[in-house]
Amino acid sequence: MENQAAIKRLVDENGADNLVVVLGAADLEGAEIAAETLTVGDPGFAGPLAGVSLGLPVYHILEPEVKKAVPADVYEQQAGFMEMVVDTEEIGRKFKEIREGNEKS
Amino acid sequence: MFEGKKAIVLGERDGVPGPAIAACMKAAGAEVIFAVTECFV
Numbered sequence: 001m002e003n004q005a006a007i008k009r010l011v012d013e014n015g016a017d018n019l020v021v022v023l024g025a026a027d028l029e030g031a032e033i034a035a036e037t038l039t040v041g042d043p044g045f046a047g048p049l050a051g052v053s054l055g056l057p058v059y060h061i062l063e064p065e066v067k068k069a070v071p072a073d074v075y076e077q078q079a080g081f082m083e084m085v086v087d088t089e090e091i092g093r094k095f096k097e098i099r100e101g102n103e104k105s
Numbered sequence: 106m107f108e109g110k111k112a113i114v115l116g117e118r119d120g121v122p123g124p125a126i127a128a129c130m131k132a133a134g135a136e137v138i139f140a141v142t143e144c145f146v
Contacts, residue, residue, distance in 0.1 A: 022129075
């Protein structure tokens with residue numbers, strides 16, 4: 001909830017155009033809810049982002065597309081360990097869907 | 106892809122922590138304006 005307020009403030013201050021959000025949650029379901037919250041608003045209607053559609057592009061650090069954008073040595077050192085634990089292709093598919101759905105709306 | 110962007114980083118203790126994601130984003134050319142390590146919702 002505190003983070004929702006902080007992010008809303010950052011969007012107000014910086015505008016949404018040049019912002020991206022990058023998540024690191026290992027639990028895909030939780031990551032999807034967070035992505036949804038930052039795209040179309042808080043689905044639980046409980047926090048500061050209830051009914052607030054920020055429309056931010058949300059990425060997951062373990063998406064193959066994100067991996068390609070980061071220098072390989074840095075990525076291996078910082079996030080490589082989690083690649084073994086999660087299905088990165090699945091994460092990539094889900095987050096792409098969320099971003100594309102956001103563009104259409 | 107992230108060059109020149111402002112990045113909000115929401116890491117997680119059980120996944121990839123905030124500072125690790127922030128390091129990746131900086132290396133990819135983004136400016137990290139907010140980084141935490143926890144569960145967002």
